[in-house]
Amino acid sequence: MSTSFYPIGTPGVPWGPDEIAAWLGRRTRQxxxxxxxxxxxxELRELFDIVQYGELDYAPDAYPLMALRSRRWQGDRPVAxxxxxxxxxxTSGVMGALQFxxxxxxxxxxxxxxxxxxxxxxxxxxxxxxxxPQALDPNRSFRDHSPAPESxxxxxLVAPFAARxxxxxxxxxxxxxxxxEFRPALAARDGKPFMxxxxxxxxxxxxxxxxPQPAFQQAIIDAVAQVTHxxxxxxxxxxxxSPVVSPGVIRYALRPxxxxxxxxxAPYRTTTEVYPDSPQATPEQCNDAQAAAVRAxxxxxxxx
Numbered sequence: 001m002s003t004s005f006y007p008i009g010t011p012g013v014p015w016g017p018d019e020i021a022a023w024l025g026r027r028t029r030q031x032x033x034x035x036x037x038x039x040x041x042x043e044l045r046e047l048f049d050i051v052q053y054g055e056l057d058y059a060p061d062a063y064p065l066m067a068l069r070s071r072r073w074q075g076d077r078p079v080a081x082x083x084x085x086x087x088x089x090x091t092s093g094v095m096g097a098l099q100f101x102x103x104x105x106x107x108x109x110x111x112x113x114x115x116x117x118x119x120x121x122x123x124x125x126x127x128x129x130x131x132x133p134q135a136l137d138p139n140r141s142f143r144d145h146s147p148a149p150e151s152x153x154x155x156x157l158v159a160p161f162a163a164r165x166x167x168x169x170x171x172x173x174x175x176x177x178x179x180x181e182f183r184p185a186l187a188a189r190d191g192k193p194f195m196x197x198x199x200x201x202x203x204x205x206x207x208x209x210x211x212p213q214p215a216f217q218q219a220i221i222d223a224v225a226q227v228t229h230x231x232x233x234x235x236x237x238x239x240x241x242s243p244v245v246s247p248g249v250i251r252y253a254l255r256p257x258x259x260x261x262x263x264x265x266a267p268y269r270t271t272t273e274v275y276p277d278s279p280q281a282t283p284e285q286c287n288d289a290q291a292a293a294v295r296a297x298x299x300x301x302x303x304x
């Protein structure tokens with residue numbers, strides 16, 4: 001257990017409004033959602049229908065929530081759902097989703113009604129943070145009456161066709177700042193001790209513990225291994241504290257944890273994780289890995 005203390009709050013005491021306000025006051029904009037995401041979405045108008053499915057009112061800022069919907073949406077076919085940026089700081093999740101949309105999505109329009117939400121949490125994207133301004137984690141908030149507007153808006157978008165979602169791939173990263181900032185902040189927010197752990201070096205997947213699909217996960221691992229390295233288990237046979245059930249695959253109970261990948265009953269669903277701080281990977285490789293994972297997921301779901 002680490003003895004380090006997060007600089008907000010009192011050890012052992014969960015945060016209240018004053019601590020959340022102090023935390024929020026330390027957050028600054030570090031990049032532009034409009035320039036890096038909305039502009040690229042707009043460039044895809046010839047390929048997709050652009051859907052605004054909500055707006056986040058985080059005064060003085062407002063963020064339109066945008067999705068890409070396949071032009072040949074038919075309303076009676078299986079749906080392929082791709083989500084990125086649920087944790088806004090996880091850059092390749094956003095860029096990988098946009099890369100897939102620009103370079104590969106057209107190959108799947110004959111097989112799926114395709115929906116891509118590339119940046120679910122734009123406030124977090126701009127501030128390179130995991131949470132929203134209420135210090136809530138959107139990727140623990142995909143449940144009825146969600147307290148996180150990012151999560152609630154995406155669930156509302158998907159609800160009319162949720163029963164048709166055949167495959168959902170949610171794109172994430174695990175970074176060094178998980179250990180230096182986000183896990184310590186989480187422990188402080190909840191009034192719990194910070195338990196120091198490791199960061200996996202490489203790509204891995206999170207399967208659904210309540211409805212595992214090992215062959216589906218393996219197909220994605222095999223495809224991504226052609227692009228970047230797969231994270232090994234640690235000395236205890238774990239990745240981020242969870243047993244490795246096959247190379248590069250762990251399992252979480254997606255729906256009980258409120259994770260984005262558990263928001264539908266899609267038979268094929270997974271969460272990707274890449275390690276952008278690895279000396280063995282470049283940002284381009286991370287984006288390529290995310291796009292390769294999406295392609296492999298859709299290829300598998302198309303023929304099974």
